[in-house]
Amino acid sequence: MEFLSKIVRVHIPDYLNSVPVPDSFGGFLDLTAGQWLHLFAFSGTVAAAVYMSVKPYLDKKDQKDQLVNLRIQKESSKVVNMVDIEDLGNKVCYCRCWRSKKFPLCDGSHAKHNEDTGDNVGPLVLKRKDV
Structure with a gap:
């Protein structure tokens, strides 16, 4: 700990004092x-x-861990799923976490x-309204 203390209390201030700021x-x-x-x-x-x-706050698009979709239709520029409303049945659950193996349906x-x-x-969750 003495080593770290010496760096913080002696070496860093000495270095900063040696920086030629006019x-x-x-x-x-x-x-x-030499001063320049x-x-x-x-x-x-x-x-x-x-x-x-x-940098981490500026380049969030480049960070792989920021991706939502990790594996579904990665060859497509945009994932779009069309569903005919008449084919829904009484209740259907759609995935919003992008991790479903039955995507676009929730598993x-x-x-x-x-x-x-x-x-x-x-x-x-889409549920047909009882009339």
């Missing part, structure tokens, strides 16, 4: 090539750290999905 804009003109290099290295490191911290896979992810998705 007091005014005119001071940038007086920097040497030091300043660019420090700035690049800070920029990279900020970028890596923010109860949402229960495991909800347990694994903490989600609360359930089926779309």
Whole structure:
């Protein structure tokens, strides 16, 4: 723990004090090539750290774990299922979790999905109204 304490209390402040940040804009003109290099290295490191911290929030589309549909009709650009309303019968349940092996019909896979992810998705239930 002493090692970490020394880094935080001694080395980091010493390094930050060594970064050549001028007091005014005119001071940038007086920097040497070595000081510019030091300043660019420090700035690049800070920029990279900020970028890596923010990147997960900016690129959610690129993250595989953000996909809803993991396996159904992946060769299609869009999954569309058409159902004739006359063929529905008295009650039908449609999958909304995209995990059903009988997709687009629900097979109860949402229960495991909800347990694994903490989600609360359930089926779309269509029921014929008694007249």
